[in-house]
Amino acid sequence: MAYQYEKSCKCGHTFLMNITKREAAFELRWQEIVNKKCPKCGNADFTDITIPTVELDKALLLEWGNHREYFLMPQDEELLLAEEKYFDMIVDILDSGQILQHKKYILLEALCVLLYDLVQEEYDTPFTDALIRELNKRRADINTSYIMDYIKEVVFPVLERNQSLQG
Numbered sequence: 406m407a408y409q410y411e412k413s414c415k416c417g418h419t420f421l422m423n424i425t426k427r428e429a430a431f432e433l434r435w436q437e438i439v440n441k442k443c444p445k446c447g448n449a450d451f452t453d454i455t456i457p458t459v460e461l462d463k464a465l466l467l468e469w470g471n472h473r474e475y476f477l478m479p480q481d482e483e484l485l486l487a488e489e490k491y492f493d494m495i496v497d498i499l500d501s502g503q504i505l506q507h508k509k510y511i512l513l514e515a516l517c518v519l520l521y522d523l524v525q526e527e528y529d530t531p532f533t534d535a536l537i538r539e540l541n542k543r544r545a546d547i548n549t550s551y552i553m554d555y556i557k558e559v560v561f562p563v564l565e566r567n568q569s570l571q572g
């Protein structure tokens with residue numbers, strides 16, 4: 406799959422810049438596309454830059470986990486990671502423990518956000534149980550200062566009520 410930034414110049418011309426998946430995931434060439442001059446009018450000003458969506462894989466998540474200066478953009482990282490499809494990968498990486506401590510806090514924060522989202526919708530699914538089980542198992546590892554109050558207020562009582570669900 407190809408990854409490209411699409412930049413729309415003020416003159417109305419639109420042009421592309423090819424990037425790799427990891428460059429897209431970590432926005433490593435963001436400044437370059439911002440500064441890139443329009444091939445038609447030579448101006449760098451733009452009206453819009455379209456960012457490619459990246460499906461994270463384990464290699465990318467591990468690279469992110471070991472580089473303090475890498476961020477998963479353009480959303481807030483914990484929101485981007487708070488998806489059921491990333492659950493197994495996150496648990497796997499938390500288990501192997503080969504990432505920086507504060508990145509572990511972000512992964513745990515993402516799992517809390519995910520549980521928060523599920524509680525807002527349908528609660529009683531096998532997946533929710535699995536998620537609660539993983540979070541209860543790791544309660545001591547959760548850094549509460551990373552987690553927004555409105556998330557805490559919903560998620561922690563749910564974990565409390567389901568203490569029987571543990572690894």
Ligand SMILES: [Zn+2]
Nearest residue numbers: 414416443446
């Ligand atoms: Zn232009």
